[in-house]
Amino acid sequence: MGFASNKLASAMSDFLRNNGGYAVIDGGFATELERHGADLNDPLWSAKCLIDSPHLVRRVHLDYLEAGADIIITASYQATIQGFMAKGFNKEESEALLQKSVQIAREARADYYENNGNERNLRNFPVLVAASVGSYGAYLADGSEYSGNYGGNVTLEYLKEFHRRRLQVLAGSGADLIAFETIPNKLEAQAYAELLEEDDIKIPAWFSFTSKDGVNVVGGDSILECASVADSCDKVLAVGINCTPPRIIHGLILSIQKVTTNKPILIYPNSGETYDGQTKTWIKSTVVSDLDFISYVNKWHAAGASLIGGCCRTTPNTIRAISNNLSKGHDAPRPSGSVTSSHPVIYQLVN
Ligand code: MET
Numbered sequence: 001m002g003f004a005s006n007k008l009a010s011a012m013s014d015f016l017r018n019n020g021g022y023a024v025i026d027g028g029f030a031t032e033l034e035r036h037g038a039d040l041n042d043p044l045w046s047a048k049c050l051i052d053s054p055h056l057v058r059r060v061h062l063d064y065l066e067a068g069a070d071i072i073i074t075a076s077y078q079a080t081i082q083g084f085m086a087k088g089f090n091k092e093e094s095e096a097l098l099q100k101s102v103q104i105a106r107e108a109r110a111d112y113y114e115n116n117g118n119e120r121n122l123r124n125f126p127v128l129v130a131a132s133v134g135s136y137g138a139y140l141a142d143g144s145e146y147s148g149n150y151g152g153n154v155t156l157e158y159l160k161e162f163h164r165r166r167l168q169v170l171a172g173s174g175a176d177l178i179a180f181e182t183i184p185n186k187l188e189a190q191a192y193a194e195l196l197e198e199d200d201i202k203i204p205a206w207f208s209f210t211s212k213d214g215v216n217v218v219g220g221d222s223i224l225e226c227a228s229v230a231d232s233c234d235k236v237l238a239v240g241i242n243c244t245p246p247r248i249i250h251g252l253i254l255s256i257q258k259v260t261t262n263k264p265i266l267i268y269p270n271s272g273e274t275y276d277g278q279t280k281t282w283i284k285s286t287v288v289s290d291l292d293f294i295s296y297v298n299k300w301h302a303a304g305a306s307l308i309g310g311c312c313r314t315t316p317n318t319i320r321a322i323s324n325n326l327s328k329g330h331d332a333p334r335p336s337g338s339v340t341s342s343h344p345v346i347y348q349l350v351n
């Protein structure tokens, strides 16, 4: 199956237009698994649960769906073939674990539809499954996804080879889109964009960067340059920011808007706490409450963000509040209908 790129480019916009102008992304996934008692002190982080507690992965997906998420992100953020093989799995088993991350999310979506058929029909809003791809730095598990500093030996080609097979497997496993998350530098964004084109990846993607200062991504490249890389790739349907403190999001939305012609902007900030990669702990800042976070939501939407959710240390409560806040801002009910096909939803949107 192949898509005309103009169809791909308009798919996410149509999706949003048909659904009230916004969609709710889920919240922190790994940190929510931890809140349920999972021990993620492991190089695989949340992907460890794909091996030892898939029921918990499914539970957290369902919790976010019940809280109002329209897009759920798989547990594959730190799942890599290289990482699984380092644990003793062979190549086939490692690829199967990647597929399993999508399968569990799809099962949770099916459960959710079954339990909430009527409510979902009223909203006619298909749930999308986004297959997470974390950065090379996330695989290194040394905190470099928050420094963006890979050293001089890590070239564009190196990053492409690192991500290639994983991307192919995830793209073929029934997800609606690929979520490239927490992108720390421009080089990795370029690697993703080239892979999407060269490997003729059949599902669309979003690019989501991370910033500490509101001007540059964590590796020091300007958000303007990074968002431009995303904007010029036809297979990228939305561009934005995740795992970044709420207080600097507004300015980042305005910057992305300057260089994004007509791609929707997505944001899913973290709770505002800072992760210390050395001690593997979250350090509290002064602004951390759900109330603070929620007070920003309508401003972000008004500033131009149409896909909004939460990242690390946000919870289903955060997502419920985001969902309620956004729906309050819309007088007209979302259109009705039903979602029955088992095909990836984005196929229905682009065909
Ligand atoms: C470090 S950002 C992590 C993003 C991932 N989707 C998660 O919530 O676990």
Ligand SMILES: [Zn+2]
Pocket: 242, 243, 270, 311, 312
């Ligand atoms: Zn995060």
